[in-house]
Amino acid sequence: xxxxxxxxxxxxxxxxxxxxxxxxxxxxxxxxxxxxxxxxxxxxxxxxxxxxxxxxxxxxxxxxxxxxxxxxxxxxxxxxxxxxxxxxxxxxxxxxxxxxxxxxxxxxxxxxxxxxxxxxxxxxxxxxxxxxxxxxxxxxxxxxxxxxxxxxxxxxxxxxxxxxxxxxxxxxxxxxxxxxxxxxxxxxxxxxxxxxxxxxxxxxxxxxxxxxxxxxxxxxxxxxxxxxxxxxxxxxxxxxxxxxxxxxxxxxxxxxxxxxxxxxxxxxxxxxxxxxxxxxxxxxxxxxxxxxxxxxxxxxxxxxxxxxxxxxxxxxxxxxxxxxxxxxxxxxxxxxxxxxxxxxxxxxxxxxxxxxxxxxxxxxxxxxxxxxxxxxxxxxxxxxxxxxxxxxxxxxxxxxxxxxxxxxxxxxxxxxxxxxxxxxxxxxxxxxxxxxxxxxxxxxxxxxxxxxxxxxxxxxxxxxxxxxxxxxxxxxxxxxxxxxxxxxxxxxxxxxxxxxxxxxxxxxxxxxxxxxxxxxxxxxxxxxxx
Amino acid sequence: xxxxxxxxxxxxxxxxxxxxxxxxxxxxxxxxxxxxxxxxxxxxxxxxxxxxxxxxxxxxxxxxxxxxxxxxxxxxxxxxxxxxxxxxxxxxxxxxxxxxxxxxxxxxxxxxxxxxxxxxxxxxxxxxxxxxxxxxxxxxxxxxxxxxxxxxxxxxxxxxxxxxxxxxxxxxxxxxxxxxxxxxxxxxxxxxxxxxxxxxxxxxxxxxxxxxxxxxxxxxxxxxxxxxxxxxxxxxxxxxxxxxxxxxxxxxxxxxxxxxxxxxxxxx
Numbered sequence: 001x002x003x004x005x006x007x008x009x010x011x012x013x014x015x016x017x018x019x020x021x022x023x024x025x026x027x028x029x030x031x032x033x034x035x036x037x038x039x040x041x042x043x044x045x046x047x048x049x050x051x052x053x054x055x056x057x058x059x060x061x062x063x064x065x066x067x068x069x070x071x072x073x074x075x076x077x078x079x080x081x082x083x084x085x086x087x088x089x090x091x092x093x094x095x096x097x098x099x100x101x102x103x104x105x106x107x108x109x110x111x112x113x114x115x116x117x118x119x120x121x122x123x124x125x126x127x128x129x130x131x132x133x134x135x136x137x138x139x140x141x142x143x144x145x146x147x148x149x150x151x152x153x154x155x156x157x158x159x160x161x162x163x164x165x166x167x168x169x170x171x172x173x174x175x176x177x178x179x180x181x182x183x184x185x186x187x188x189x190x191x192x193x194x195x196x197x198x199x200x201x202x203x204x205x206x207x208x209x210x211x212x213x214x215x216x217x218x219x220x221x222x223x224x225x226x227x228x229x230x231x232x233x234x235x236x237x238x239x240x241x242x243x244x245x246x247x248x249x250x251x252x253x254x255x256x257x258x259x260x261x262x263x264x265x266x267x268x269x270x271x272x273x274x275x276x277x278x279x280x281x282x283x284x285x286x287x288x289x290x291x292x293x294x295x296x297x298x299x300x301x302x303x304x305x306x307x308x309x310x311x312x313x314x315x316x317x318x319x320x321x322x323x324x325x326x327x328x329x330x331x332x333x334x335x336x337x338x339x340x341x342x343x344x345x346x347x348x349x350x351x352x353x354x355x356x357x358x359x360x361x362x363x364x365x366x367x368x369x370x371x372x373x374x375x376x377x378x379x380x381x382x383x384x385x386x387x388x389x390x391x392x393x394x395x396x397x398x399x400x401x402x403x404x405x406x407x408x409x410x411x412x413x414x415x416x417x418x419x420x421x422x423x424x425x426x427x428x429x430x431x432x433x434x435x436x437x438x439x440x441x442x443x444x445x446x447x448x449x450x451x452x453x454x455x456x457x458x459x460x461x462x463x464x465x466x467x468x469x470x471x472x473x474x475x476x477x478x479x480x481x482x483x484x485x486x487x488x489x490x491x492x493x494x495x496x497x498x499x500x501x502x503x504x505x506x507x508x509x510x511x512x513x514x515x516x517x518x519x520x521x522x523x524x525x526x527x528x529x530x
Numbered sequence: 531x532x533x534x535x536x537x538x539x540x541x542x543x544x545x546x547x548x549x550x551x552x553x554x555x556x557x558x559x560x561x562x563x564x565x566x567x568x569x570x571x572x573x574x575x576x577x578x579x580x581x582x583x584x585x586x587x588x589x590x591x592x593x594x595x596x597x598x599x600x601x602x603x604x605x606x607x608x609x610x611x612x613x614x615x616x617x618x619x620x621x622x623x624x625x626x627x628x629x630x631x632x633x634x635x636x637x638x639x640x641x642x643x644x645x646x647x648x649x650x651x652x653x654x655x656x657x658x659x660x661x662x663x664x665x666x667x668x669x670x671x672x673x674x675x676x677x678x679x680x681x682x683x684x685x686x687x688x689x690x691x692x693x694x695x696x697x698x699x700x701x702x703x704x705x706x707x708x709x710x711x712x713x714x715x716x717x718x719x720x721x722x723x724x725x726x727x728x729x730x731x732x733x734x735x736x737x738x739x740x741x742x743x744x745x746x747x748x749x750x751x752x753x754x755x756x757x758x759x760x761x762x763x764x765x766x767x768x769x770x771x772x773x774x775x776x777x778x779x780x781x782x783x784x785x786x787x788x789x790x791x792x793x794x795x796x797x798x
Contacts, residue, residue: 041788041795048787082681082755100762110763117779118787125784168689168698169771262794269790273783281782282763283775288756289698290689298693299703299711305776399773401704410639410708 037259038239038252042129044266046147048122051270052115053225059112060214066102068094069164069210071203080287088166088291091206095165095286111278116158118274120306123151131354131384133371135238137364141355143231146224148351153221155306160213162284162304164206169284171292172301174205176311183337186326201294241370241488248369300401308398309391313339316397316418375444376487378437382430389429393421444490448472449480452494470494582665589662592655596633596647605666611637618728619669620660625724627656629717631731639708640731643716670727673743676719679751687745688752691736699769700753705732714753722750 020026037043070090076083078093079100098105127147130136136144159177163170178200182192197204236250245251253259277283290296303311317339323332350357358380359365374381396403397418404411451469459465472491473483491497582590593605600612607614615622626632627650631641650656664671689698695711697703702713709732714722726746729735741749767774 039795041791044791044794045788048784082685082752082759084682086682086686106763113775114779114783117775118783121779121784122787125788168693266790266794270787273786273790277778277783280764281775281778282761282766284772285699285761285763285766285769288769290685293689296689296693298689298698299695300697300701300771300773302772304772305779308772308776395776399776402770402773404704405702405710410706411704412707414704 033254033256035233035255035259036250036252037255038237038245038250040240042133043237045122045129046126047263047266048270049119049126049150050225050229051267052119052122052274053221054267055115055271055274056112056119057218059108059115060218062108063098063105063112064214066094066098066105067091067164067210069207071166071201071206083287083290086291089206091164091166091210092286092291095167099287107275107278110281110283111274113162113283114277114281115274116154116161117283117305118270118277120151120154120158120304123147123154124306127151128384128388132374132381133238134368134377134380135371136355137368138355138359139235139367140231140238143228143235144355145352146228146231148348150221150224150228151306152348153217153224157213157217157221158304159307160209160217164209164213165284165286166206166292167286168289168292168296168298169286169301170289171201171294172297173303173307174201174292175294176303176314179336180340183334184341185331185333185337201292236369238369238371240373241486245370247367250369300399300405302399302402305395309394310340310344310398312394312397312400312418313343315400316394316415316422318419373487375437375440378434378441381437382434385433386426386430389425390422393418393425397422443492445485447490447492448483448485451481452492452497454494470497472497583661585658586662586665588655589658589660592649592659593662596649597659600634605663615663616667617669618663618667619671620657620664621670621672621724622728622730623660623663624656624672625721625728625730627659628653629721640710643712670737672720672724672727674720676723676747676750679744679747679749681748681751681755683745684748684750684752684755687741687749691741692749695733699771700756701769715757717753719750719754722753723747 068090072090073087074090074093076086076088076093076096078084078096080096083096095109098109100106102108130144130147159173163174163177178192178196181195182188184191192200195205195208196202197208237252239245239250239252242251253262289298302308314336317335320335320338321332323330325331372380374384397414400414400418401411403409404414409417451471454468454470456468457465458468471479471481473481475481593601597605597612597615600608601615602608602612605615623632626641628646630644630646633647634641635644650659663669688700692700695703695705696714697711700714703711705711711733717725723746724730725733726736726741726749727738736746761769767778
């Protein structure tokens with residue numbers, strides 16, 4: 001029998017054909033691969049969240065192999081001397097074992113925690129980008145809402161995550177959760193008992209949070225991420241205005257190979273940054289906190305950064321307590337209820353409904369696929385900065401004792417600084433950013449009208465000096481430019497319009513510029529061939 | 531008392547009851563006080579020795595140049611400047627002076643640790659000063675030996691007794707109105723013991739009936755362990771906790787990745 005020659009070159013083609021004959025995948029895949037993504041650095045911020053979520057799933061699975069979410073009391077008999085013989089829960093013991101005895105356990109734990117902080121941080125940064133560029137406008141309101149909910153789900157997921165090791169700090173957090181639950185008027189005590197299965201701390205809270213942390217919330221987050229991405233593909237990505245870009249097209253690179261390669265590379269860099277942080281920076285050293293006991297508390301107890309603003313409002317809120325009677329029973333509304341239940345409720349609702357609120361106030365019912373620069377929407381920019389200032393004051397107040405200690409400021413003064421700043425900083429932020437936005441806009445308009453400053457000073461026969469301006473386009477009888485204001489970058493220096501040296505310099509230069517010489521060579525080659 | 535004087539005019543029975551109760555209370559107090567005075571004979575009211583030892587004489591000389599302006603003659607204290615030192619013992623002197631807190635640089639929320647003043651650089655001089663205060667007023671003394679504690683038990687006690695001000699990681703913490711619990715890193719074993727024994731600044735006293743000598747040594751063993759323990763997870767970010775971790779994720783993580791986005795987008 002004649003041996004058939006194996007042709008390696010045609011193997012991919014043949015196998016792909018074979019697959020397509022069976023699954024008819026080429027049409028949808030081609031559609032998918034040809035999907036175009038516009039290209040701008042700020043469009044990649046959300047990807048950081050996606051990639052850190054993948055790292056979270058991977059490291060979390062590893063940790064799940066060794067973590068025991070049990071509140072059963074045991075005597076520690078591991079390698080960490082200062083805890084030898086101490087009574088602790090199995091949850092804490094197994095976390096210690098992950099940190100000190102499981103091979104690679106500590107770096108996995110630290111990567112998991114850093115990835116969680118990065119997940120939340122990139123969600124916030126991404127959300128700011130979407131907000132300030134108006135990417136949430138019709139038709140993308142639903143995706144804004146999903147993204148906004150993802151922040152809060154991540155918030156809860158993180159809270160569950162750092163609660164389950166049952167160390168001193170996490171127990172303090174559980175105590176706060178218990179207090180917040182109990183602060184709800186009328187049903188509070190019952191809700192607290194239901195959550196903790198009786199008196200705090202009880203024996204069920206850690207197994208409960210564990211299941212929420214490893215199964216229920218990750219599943220919801222995964223589902224919402226899928227919906228977020230699905231909607232992104234369906235509704236297409238927004239893009240910046242600019243030459244050739246309209247409300248009806250998308251200009252960018254194809255999904256495959258261009259975008260996929262970039263995305264894959266970016267995933268690896270994100271992974272690398274998380275791994276580097278996990279290896280270089282110690283995070284949540286639970287062995288220093290000891291096992292949780294209800295009688296133990298530490299000064300400067302903070303939650304993770306994304307929860308810190310809630311701690312901040314709890315620290316700043318005045319001690320206003322209300323008592324009232326209902327059906328012959330006395331009830332109390334403690335101050336923490338306003339700070340930790342009502343205020344977050346207000347924040348969630350305003351944030352969730354912002355796209356509709358803005359559309360309503362601006363009477364805008366159009367479809368928008370082009371982004372707006374922050375300077376072109378001064379009110380929105382002002383509102384966003386206002387919210388950011390509010391958040392930052394609360395965030396800083398969440399660590400006001402740490403600031404007080406390390407910067408030698410009285411803690412009482414820090415509380416009052418926080419209270420006053422919480423009222424004054426947001427309006428100040430609004431006004432300042434509103435004025436800056438208008439100023440930047442005005443400068444763009446001025447350049448469009450009068451041209452770019454050339455740096456050439458002329459002296460007229462009458463002795464008058466003036467600077468020569470280079471118009472960007474045709475001018476009218478008065479010498480004013482006739483270009484319309486488009487809400488996009490206006491060149492303001494001569495080198496930006498091709499004079500006086502290269503337009504872009506340095507590390508972040510496009511490949512095209514670097515290849516200029518090479519391309520010139522190639523062009524000569526071609527010319528020579530002719 | 532004054533408000534109850536009006537009511538009884540309307541309800542005389544109540545007045546009688548109250549007077550009776552007051553009389554019984556007075557009797558009980560007198561009895562308890564008398565028994566106490568009988569059982570606890572003058573252990574604290576012992577007169578200071580009339581003559582000072584040579585060492586204490588040396589200490590008195592030091593006292594008279596460095597301490598007297600605030601603590602007054604014979605360590606009796608000066609109003610609004612410095613408290614009386616009668617009964618604080620040599621432990622308090624050795625803690626305050628060896629940690630540089632005394633002599634104080636300025637009146638403030640509390641004395642801060644600083645370099646020991648040149649006059650007291652020789653530990654013998656601090657001991658002499660302590661001897662002087664000890665001889666004129668008595669009080670707690672340092673045992674001079676602090677080793678052999680059990681760090682695990684010390685850690686347990688530290689978390690219950692110390693962490694609420696000094697923090698789990700002994701990095702210190704803010705108290706109200708500019709007061710603070712200092713970080714324990716610079717304190718040596720004798721100072722740790724002295725602080726527990728004498729309760730300097732805003733710290734409560736942990737007398738031997740609250741934390742036994744053995745328990746104090748356990749706590750010292752734990753704090754010394756933490757001081758010398760490396761951070762197994764890498765750079766410890768000051769062991770401050772989520773506050774610095776939150777800053778790190780933005781300063782390091784987000785910054786690196788935003789530069790990466792600029793880099794990737796710049797290359798297309």
